[in-house]
Amino acid sequence: MKIKNIILTLALLSLGLSTESAFAQSSQGSNSRNSQQITENILLKPDALIDGEYVTLGDIFSGIDPQQADIAVAHAPQPGKQVVLDYRWLYGIAQRHNVTWRPRTTADQVVVTRASQTITIDEIRDAVEIALIDHGIRQPFTVDLSSENFQIHLPVDALNDVTVSGIEVNSRTQRFVASVTTGEQTAQQRTYRISGKYYPLSTVPVLVEPVSRGHIIRPDQVEYRDFRTERVPSNAIRDINDVIGKEVIRPTNPNEPMMFRDLTSPILVRRGSLVIIRLVTANMSLTARGKALENGSKGDVIRVINQTSNKTIQVEVVAENEVRALPAMSQ
Structure with missing residues (x-):
């Protein structure tokens, strides 16, 4: 009878210990899940763009208590600069301010960038x-x-x-x-x-597009550009009027200074061609036909035969196959 009572008591004690152990394990598991749940609610922000002079908990973590968000934890970098906060520093800050976060890997970090005007x-x-x-x-x-x-x-x-x-x-x-x-x-x-x-x-004229040899430069093909004076040759053309209407005898690269040797005055009157002779004075205007005895460019003075009088006179070339007789020369 005593033996049965002892066995029964031991059985009850064993049952009580098992129940207490199970309750303790259940309680510990519940606390672990609650802690894990709290940690999962607080997340690390991998990047933070800040305006002020300090880095706050709210710049680093999301999901924290709003009353903790504005707590300053570090000086911000200089405007336009970055700083990297590694997992050790972050874990230390979390523990210091009772933030339930712990790093998952050693790669956890936050890149803090200070906003700036440039x-x-x-x-x-x-x-x-x-x-x-x-x-x-x-x-x-x-x-x-x-x-x-x-x-x-x-x-x-x-x-x-x-x-x-x-x-x-x-x-x-x-x-x-x-x-x-x-x-x-x-x-x-x-x-x-x-x-x-x-x-x-130095401001000099340049071609804005390629112009082939033998072609006459039009006004829309040339404009002024600035160059360092030390890079402009001493014999470069300075006046755009010395370029417009000239014939290209040596092709020049666009957007580069031009030399006088690259251009020539085009032949407007060729030897043997028929020309119109104009004589204009204050009291009269006469025209006649003539024959050129030599080539001439604009502004050149050449000899022509007046087909009306059959006399040789000197005239100034003013346009293609057109010349101007000067009163003194005509006499």
């Missing part, structure tokens, strides 16, 4: 050109800066302007060093030193 190299060049003019450099000229990829990034709330607060010019070498200032007279004022060189320009 002042381009062209805007800087324009400001430098104005400063050079104020310094006394005569126009036209062009400016080359030492770094053509240089940019200035400003905070999004900064005054977007650029001025040259100082410039040092060597007129012999045509080099300069400029102090470029942004956000002048504000708390965000910054000054940058940039060097470069200016080049005086």
Whole structure:
């Protein structure tokens, strides 16, 4: 009888222990699932674009308590720059602020980019050109800066302007060093030193399209362009009127300075051709027919035979097969 009671007591104790163990495991599993569920609700933002001076918890994590979102956890990078927050740093921040997040892999990270306004190299060049003019450099000229990829990034709330607060010019070498200032007279004022060189320009006529040898250049085929003076040959044509109406004897590449040797005045009157002779004075206007005794371009003085009087006279070529008799020469 005592043995049966002992066996029964042991059985009841064993049943109680099993039930308690099962309850403990069930409770632990429930807590683990709840913790996992909480962690899954808070997600890492792989990229963060920020405007201000600080990185906040809300920039890094989504799904956190709204009251924690504005807590600053790091200084932001400089405007236009980036910084990478790795998994170790992120986990440390999460623990420090009781954020239920843990990294899943060592690749977890956040790339933080600071938004900015950009002042381009062209805007800087324009400001430098104005400063050079104020310094006394005569126009036209062009400016080359030492770094053509240089940019200035400003905070999004900064005054977007650029001025040259100082410039040092060597007129012999045509080099300069400029102090470029942004956000002048504000708390965000910054000054940058940039060097470069200016080049005086010469304006010369160029062809805008290919013109073959023997063709006459039309007004729509030529225009003015600026070139660095050092690159323009000394015998280059400077006046567009010395190009229009001229005959090409040596083809020239478009958009390049032209030489006098490349062009010639076209022959408007050829030897042996019939021409119209005009004599115009204040009191009369006469025309006659004649025969050219020599070739002539516009403005040339040539000899022709007046077929009416059969006399040889000197005339000025004014157009194709048309000449002008000067009163003194006609007499």
